[in-house]
Amino acid sequence: MKQFLRQQLQNYDQVRAIKWSFEDGLYLLDQRYLPHKEDWVCCNSAKMAADAITDMVVRGAPAIGVTAGWGCVLSLQEYVNHSQWKDLIAKDFDYIEASRPTAINLHWAIGKMRLLLNAADSAQQLLQQVSQQAQAIADEDIDANYAMAELGLEYVRAHGGGNILTHCNTGSLATGGLGTALGVIRACFADGQTEQVFADETRPWLQGARLTAWELAKDQIPVKLIAEGAAGYLMQLGKVKWIMVGADRITADGDVANKVGTYNLAVLAKHHGIKMMVVAPSSTFDLSIESGDQIPVEFRDQSELLQFSGQQVAPQASEKLGGWNPVFDVTPANLIDCIVTERGVIENPNKQAVRSVLGIA
Numbered sequence: 575m576k577q578f579l580r581q582q583l584q585n586y587d588q589v590r591a592i593k594w595s596f597e598d599g600l601y602l603l604d605q606r607y608l609p610h611k612e613d614w615v616c617c618n619s620a621k622m623a624a625d626a627i628t629d630m631v632v633r634g635a636p637a638i639g640v641t642a643g644w645g646c647v648l649s650l651q652e653y654v655n656h657s658q659w660k661d662l663i664a665k666d667f668d669y670i671e672a673s674r675p676t677a678i679n680l681h682w683a684i685g686k687m688r689l690l691l692n693a694a695d696s697a698q699q700l701l702q703q704v705s706q707q708a709q710a711i712a713d714e715d716i717d718a719n720y721a722m723a724e725l726g727l728e729y730v731r732a733h734g735g736g737n738i739l740t741h742c743n744t745g746s747l748a749t750g751g752l753g754t755a756l757g758v759i760r761a762c763f764a765d766g767q768t769e770q771v772f773a774d775e776t777r778p779w780l781q782g783a784r785l786t787a788w789e790l791a792k793d794q795i796p797v798k799l800i801a802e803g804a805a806g807y808l809m810q811l812g813k814v815k816w817i818m819v820g821a822d823r824i825t826a827d828g829d830v831a832n833k834v835g836t837y838n839l840a841v842l843a844k845h846h847g848i849k850m851m852v853v854a855p856s857s858t859f860d861l862s863i864e865s866g867d868q869i870p871v872e873f874r875d876q877s878e879l880l881q882f883s884g885q886q887v888a889p890q891a892s893e894k895l896g897g898w899n900p901v902f903d904v905t906p907a908n909l910i911d912c913i914v915t916e917r918g919v920i921e922n923p924n925k926q927a928v929r930s931v932l933g934i935a
């Protein structure tokens with residue numbers, strides 16, 4: 575990466591939401607209470623790490639992958655001297671993998687650890703290998719974030735800058751480093767390609783209002799929060815040139831699962847001739863499936879919708895009142911202009927373009 579840009583971006587790379595210590599365990603900045611409280615949760619077992627993923631103490635596909643890696647180390651630390659270590663560790667790996675269904679980075683990280691487990695004869699040696707692998711997953715994510723920021727910025731320079739609308743949170747809270755889409759946004763701001771970012775609230779969990787606005791405000795990057803329903807009007811008035819989002823899983827054909835509401839933005843962007851950019855590392859691709867209808871979409875408890883800040887928002891819950899709460903949706907490749915990865919930019923994504931940029935024969 576050009577040294578100058580990397581130095582500029584380091585000014586924006588201040589938040590680390592995942593911290594590892596071999597002595598104490600895994601520290602996670604508890605995202606359920608941001609921006610009101612900056613509390614840390616310390617996990618010292620694989621189960622605690624997995625439950626933290628399920629309960630969204632930590633969230634965002636790459637951050638979930640990094641957490642899963644350290645969760646595996648916690649399992650090794652617990653069972654390294656146990657006679658049944660192989661079975662117990664395998665059970666922990668399964669438990670971690672079941673913590674959330676859609677973000678493929680979780681399954682990718684556990685897949686790497688399972689390969690090591692299956693080949694292992696000694697628990698001591700496995701502890702070392704799994705620790706190295708967890709560190710590599712964390713380090714590679716930081717590097718991938720910088721590479722995507724640079725490539726995304728180059729793409730924007732080539733197509734013209736302007737205001738950006740982003741959805742959910744794709745920053746340091748959602749990754750191990752600078753962020754995916756938010757990394758590109760930071761680079762665009764540092765380079766003068768954009769002066770104003772719009773973040774939508776991202777109901778019901780408010781990743782946009784609580785987390786993205788918090789990160790951008792810390793960076794002194796101008797951010798205006800909008801209700802999700804305002805996105806169409808924003809585009810109709812010509813106030814944004816780019817939509818930039820992350821991804822939880824991308825198929826071989828380039829269909830993208832991301833936070834629910836992404837599909838709405840992509841349809842609106844197509845209608846208004848606004849560019850739709852997805853930013854995701856190669857670890858977010860699931861080449862074992864062809865198209866978006868094969869992606870397992872997570873549904874969460876209806877209480878996330880029916881309550882707000884602990885208060886009932888709809889009339890008192892009754893048998894007749896329910897919620898429908900898919901937390902991801904799938905955007906078909908034909909609504910996406912480009913997918914920025916650390917290996918290159920996939921323009922007009924399709925099977926061939928995906929394989930060629932990812933370097934798969």
Ligand SMILES: CSC[C@@H](O)[C@@H](O)C(=O)COP(=O)(O)O
Nearest residue numbers: 633634635742744748820821833
């Ligand atoms: C770099 S983050 C990409 C995605 O993981 C992000 O956009 C997203 O959808 C996160 O969903 P979440 O339910 O908050 O884990």
